Amino acid sequence: MKRLWRLLLYVRPYALYSLASVVLMALVGAMAAFRIMLVKPIFERVLSPDSSKTNVLVFNIPRLSHPLDLNFLVPSHFHNAWTIIAYALVVSAVVKSICDYLGTYLVNYAGFGMITDLRNDLYDAVLRRSVGFFQKHTTGTLLSTLINDIERVQMAMSTVLSEFLQQLFTLLFMIGAVIVLGGKMAWVLLLFIPVVISSARRIGRRVRQTTRKGQDKLAEIQNILHETITGNRIVKAFGMELWEMTRFRKAASRLFRANLKSVSVQAISSPLMDAIGSIAIALLLYIGRRQIVSHSMSAGDFIAFLFAVFSLYDPVRKFAAFYNSFQQALGASEEIFKFMDAQDDVQEKKRAHVLKGFHESICFDHVGFAYQTDGEVKQVLHDINLCVRPGEVIAFVGPSGAGKSSLVNLIPRFFDVNEGRITIDGYDLRDVTIDSLRKQIGKVTQEIVLFNDTVRNNIAYGQPDVPIARVEEAAKMALAHDFILNMPDGYNTQIGEKGTRLSGGERQRLAIARAILKNAPILVLDEATSALDTESEHFVQAALANLMQGRTVFVIAHRLSTVRRATRIAVIERGQIVEMGTHDELIEHSGSYRRLYDMQFANDDLIPVGAVPAELEGMA
Numbered sequence: 001m002k003r004l005w006r007l008l009l010y011v012r013p014y015a016l017y018s019l020a021s022v023v024l025m026a027l028v029g030a031m032a033a034f035r036i037m038l039v040k041p042i043f044e045r046v047l048s049p050d051s052s053k054t055n056v057l058v059f060n061i062p063r064l065s066h067p068l069d070l071n072f073l074v075p076s077h078f079h080n081a082w083t084i085i086a087y088a089l090v091v092s093a094v095v096k097s098i099c100d101y102l103g104t105y106l107v108n109y110a111g112f113g114m115i116t117d118l119r120n121d122l123y124d125a126v127l128r129r130s131v132g133f134f135q136k137h138t139t140g141t142l143l144s145t146l147i148n149d150i151e152r153v154q155m156a157m158s159t160v161l162s163e164f165l166q167q168l169f170t171l172l173f174m175i176g177a178v179i180v181l182g183g184k185m186a187w188v189l190l191l192f193i194p195v196v197i198s199s200a201r202r203i204g205r206r207v208r209q210t211t212r213k214g215q216d217k218l219a220e221i222q223n224i225l226h227e228t229i230t231g232n233r234i235v236k237a238f239g240m241e242l243w244e245m246t247r248f249r250k251a252a253s254r255l256f257r258a259n260l261k262s263v264s265v266q267a268i269s270s271p272l273m274d275a276i277g278s279i280a281i282a283l284l285l286y287i288g289r290r291q292i293v294s295h296s297m298s299a300g301d302f303i304a305f306l307f308a309v310f311s312l313y314d315p316v317r318k319f320a321a322f323y324n325s326f327q328q329a330l331g332a333s334e335e336i337f338k339f340m341d342a343q344d345d346v347q348e349k350k351r352a353h354v355l356k357g358f359h360e361s362i363c364f365d366h367v368g369f370a371y372q373t374d375g376e377v378k379q380v381l382h383d384i385n386l387c388v389r390p391g392e393v394i395a396f397v398g399p400s401g402a403g404k405s406s407l408v409n410l411i412p413r414f415f416d417v418n419e420g421r422i423t424i425d426g427y428d429l430r431d432v433t434i435d436s437l438r439k440q441i442g443k444v445t446q447e448i449v450l451f452n453d454t455v456r457n458n459i460a461y462g463q464p465d466v467p468i469a470r471v472e473e474a475a476k477m478a479l480a481h482d483f484i485l486n487m488p489d490g491y492n493t494q495i496g497e498k499g500t501r502l503s504g505g506e507r508q509r510l511a512i513a514r515a516i517l518k519n520a521p522i523l524v525l526d527e528a529t530s531a532l533d534t535e536s537e538h539f540v541q542a543a544l545a546n547l548m549q550g551r552t553v554f555v556i557a558h559r560l561s562t563v564r565r566a567t568r569i570a571v572i573e574r575g576q577i578v579e580m581g582t583h584d585e586l587i588e589h590s591g592s593y594r595r596l597y598d599m600q601f602a603n604d605d606l607i608p609v610g611a612v613p614a615e616l617e618g619m620a
């Protein structure tokens with residue numbers, strides 16, 4: 001129920017449209033009931049051979065002392081029962097159709113409007129979630145909620161809502177007509193109401209559960225699709241097409257079964273309502289016949305009453321389906337609101353300080369950090385102590401899994417520390433606004449993230465209005481300008497999804513250009529481990545050197561040139577800093593760094609700091 005109210009809150013901005021559509025749909029219902037009221041006069045005045053053809057029809061408004069005379073519908077010289085009823089039928093049909101059209105349009109306007117707002121809010125909420133959230137939920141599940149679950153709610157709130165309103169008012173007016181026409185006989189129908197409601201509720205509950213399962217299976221399929229389409233090169237390289245196809249087929253068959261189960265539950269409601277309806281009609285026929293025989297009711301009255309009961313039947317039958325649709329929407333909204341309400345691990349304090357630049361130091365003060373996955377706590381950093389001044393280059397080295405990435409991820413607050421604190425210019429990171437903190441930090445990672453957009457927009461990501469001259473300047477410093485000019489549309493070339501139309505080295509240099517343009521005082525760098533060919537490597541190294549110039553750099557180093565460039569090297573082992581010093585100091589010390597150096601760096605070529613190699617000069 002809470003979820004339904006929450007969904008309805010989204011209708012609030014469209015209250016006027018909704019109200020107008022309610023009025024229009026009420027008119028549709030009234031017109032439908034009015035037309036049913038014409039059955040009796042048609043039967044008794046137009047079709048009866050005993051009735052005088054010129055008889056002026058008088059239509060009694062129930063419970064009002066004076067009757068509604070339909071004579072006003074036609075000029076007096078046309079007055080006869082047939083013309084009046086024909087006019088009444090046509091006019092009511094026109095009014096009903098116009099109201100139906102406008103009402104449907106307006107209710108859909110409100111429905112689509114609220115769904116657009118809901119989708120925007122969900123996307124906004126998901127996009128703002130911290131890194132931990134994206135590690136907990138797979139891309140497929142998130143996409144599925146943003147697309148499929150929203151669509152379920154949309155179905156209920158726009159398409160179904162419009163029909164629901166129409167049928168609701170038709171039902172209400174028809175109930176009025178049934179009571180007016182049938183008198184006491186109408187109360188027989190009351191007996192059936194509890195049966196209808198309780199069976200609809202029971203079916204609805206099952207529908208909600210089975211639909212939720214179906215949506216989850218759809219998310220599973222979306223996950224497989226996302227993984228295998230984005231990772232299609234690996235699928236091909238390992239010849240896993242058949243295996244993936246089997247995996248997909250199995251998931252598709254699970255979805256098939258879940259959908260069938262949902263349909264088998266939903267499909268019960270219509271036949272069930274049919275059966276209940278037939279019993280009701282049979283009972284009414286029995287009672288009606290006795291009343292006509294005993295002359296307490298005319299045949300015309302009974303026929304009109306039966307018509308009214310028959311027209312009740314459609315809304316009642318549809319109501320079960322609407323109820324199912326709303327239950328499906330509620331099931332789908334469960335996932336939507338779950339993501340919207342998810343509590344972030346990383347949160348901003350209410351009156352957080354706004355950082356204006358970086359001036360003094362970043363300090364790790366007895367920092368400990370643990371990942372929490374599925375209730376399991378994995379401590380990966382212990383008692384890290386480190387103070388870094390502006391302009392320093394700190395290189396982190398150490399064996400795989402030692403905790404280097406985890407450590408640098410704490411600086412932009414992708415995760416929060418569990419123990420101790422990290423300060424920037426004396427402020428605990430948790431006391432400054434996330435936005436102002438991240439503005440101070442540029443990031444270039446191993447996994448280059450580029451968007452399916454132009455070169456220019458990729459470099460100017462986050463700064464859409466920056467002049468092209470500055471973009472070019474950044475590209476030149478990243479030694480990317482030349483290869484960009486050689487592309488078909490230069491800076492306006494589309495680079496394909498994730499930049500697949502570029503080489504590995506080119507992608508890296510675009511990412512470096514982006515970081516140069518951002519011009520943040522602090523740089524977090526995760527050097528690529530995969531080797532590029534010598535020429536590309538030289539370009540990338542030189543571009544990196546330009547990027548690092550004048551900045552405070554935290555770099556996870558995989559190249560000798562980088563560690564040599566560092567003011568200090570921190571050796572991380574099992575989540576702790578075990579050694580710290582310059583390259584020469586640590587080599588002399590003959591400890592962990594020395595061993596690592598012999599294994600990892602000794603064969604690297606040294607590239608002079610900030611320099612473009614002679615053979616590449618003039619190319620950028």
Ligand SMILES: Nc1ncnc2c1ncn2[C@@H]1O[C@H](COP(=O)(O)OP(=O)(O)OP(=O)(O)O)[C@@H](O)[C@H]1O
Pocket residue numbers: 135371372373378380398399400401402403404405406407
């Ligand atoms: N999101 C996560 N949830 C749980 N454990 C994680 C998560 N990310 C990393 N770990 C674990 O934390 C430990 C440290 O990982 P981290 O990525 O920081 O190491 P690293 O030194 O950067 O390794 P590499 O050089 O291989 O990138 C590893 O044991 C890893 O399995």
